[in-house]
Amino acid sequence: MNKFILFCISFTVIFASCKSGGSKDFSNISILVDEAEVIINKYDNNVQSALDSKKYDYIKVVSQTAMDSSNVKINDLKNLIIPPPAEELRISAIAYIKSLQKIINAQEMYTTITDTTSTNTAKELDSNFLETVEHAKRMRDTYIGKLDALTN
Known part of the structure; x- marks a missing residue:
C-alpha cells in the first residue's frame, strides 16, 4: 500500500504540471x-491505519465510502457537457477512476485474512493487489497521454 501512496504522490506532481497548461474545456x-x-x-491511509490497529472491519466501512465517493466522481464525469475533442479524455478519466476502484476492491480482500489463511492465499492476494496497482x-498513463495531447 505504501507503494500506491508513493505512486499517487508522484503522479500528483506530474498531474499538476500537466494541468497548468490545460484549457478550460x-x-x-x-x-x-x-x-x-x-x-x-x-x-489508502485509512486502510493502513486499520491494518496497523487490527481493526479489519473498519476497512469494509471505508471501502464502501470510497466506492460511493468515487462513483459520484464517475457520474459527474458522465454528466459533464464537453466539446467533442474531450470525449476521449473523459473516457480515459472514467477508466482510470474505475481502475482506482479496483484497488479498493483488492485492498478490501485483505479483510478476509485470518489466522488460518494459507501462505499461498496471502501471496495470491498480494499478487492480485500488485497487478491491480500496475493496471x-x-x-x-493513458489518461495523462490524452490530457497532454489536448493541452499541448
Whole structure:
C-alpha cells in the first residue's frame, strides 16, 4: 500500500504540471480526476491505519465510502457537457477512476485474512493487489497521454 501512496504522490506532481497548461474545456475533467485521487489517497491511509490497529472491519466501512465517493466522481464525469475533442479524455478519466476502484476492491480482500489463511492465499492476494496497482498506473498513463495531447 505504501507503494500506491508513493505512486499517487508522484503522479500528483506530474498531474499538476500537466494541468497548468490545460484549457478550460478540460479543467473540469482534471478537477474530478484530481478529487478521485484524493479520495483514494485518504482511503489508502485509512486502510493502513486499520491494518496497523487490527481493526479489519473498519476497512469494509471505508471501502464502501470510497466506492460511493468515487462513483459520484464517475457520474459527474458522465454528466459533464464537453466539446467533442474531450470525449476521449473523459473516457480515459472514467477508466482510470474505475481502475482506482479496483484497488479498493483488492485492498478490501485483505479483510478476509485470518489466522488460518494459507501462505499461498496471502501471496495470491498480494499478487492480485500488485497487478491491480500496475493496471491503475497504465490507466493513469493513458489518461495523462490524452490530457497532454489536448493541452499541448
